Amino acid sequence: MMPTYTVTTANVVLTSAQESEIAAAITEAHHQNTGAPGFFAQVLFVTLPERKHYIGGKPNSTPHIFIHGLIRAGRSATTKTGLIQQITLKVREISGVGAEDIWVYVQDLPPEQMVEFGRVLPAPGAEAQWQEALSPSKRQQLAAAGVAM
Numbered sequence: 001m002m003p004t005y006t007v008t009t010a011n012v013v014l015t016s017a018q019e020s021e022i023a024a025a026i027t028e029a030h031h032q033n034t035g036a037p038g039f040f041a042q043v044l045f046v047t048l049p050e051r052k053h054y055i056g057g058k059p060n061s062t063p064h065i066f067i068h069g070l071i072r073a074g075r076s077a078t079t080k081t082g083l084i085q086q087i088t089l090k091v092r093e094i095s096g097v098g099a100e101d102i103w104v105y106v107q108d109l110p111p112e113q114m115v116e117f118g119r120v121l122p123a124p125g126a127e128a129q130w131q132e133a134l135s136p137s138k139r140q141q142l143a144a145a146g147v148a149m
């Protein structure tokens with residue numbers, strides 16, 4: 001239900017504006033390709049310290065961006081390919097990092113192997129009932145953060 005994407009940068013520091021644009025682009029790509037509401041997507045940013053990226057056992061100084069997406073299982077291969085291609089293109093445009101240095105991974109997780117908002121996720125098709133069971137305080141918190149459910 002809440003796909004989580006972690007954007008890790010090595011040898012490049014994104015500005016706050018770039019991070020905001022990338023978060024919006026990943027959210028939009030997830031929505032467009034899966035049909036899931038965009039307000040569920042989470043995007044986390046991690047910047048590796050200098051000299052902490054190695055390729056083939058050797059220090060690498062070329063800028064790289066890695067995007068790891070954890071999504072609920074059930075999407076077709078075509079859907080996932082479209083998703084990762086759109087993310088790669090948008091991150092390249094926003095960051096200026098070369099296409100060969102942007103790595104995107106999407107990993108499926110069965111809903112019964114995920115807990116969000118303190119509860120195991122529902123099977124596809126049972127989302128509405130699951131959402132309705134959110135506590136009033138959680139609903140208020142989400143609304144205050146601008147998340148429309």
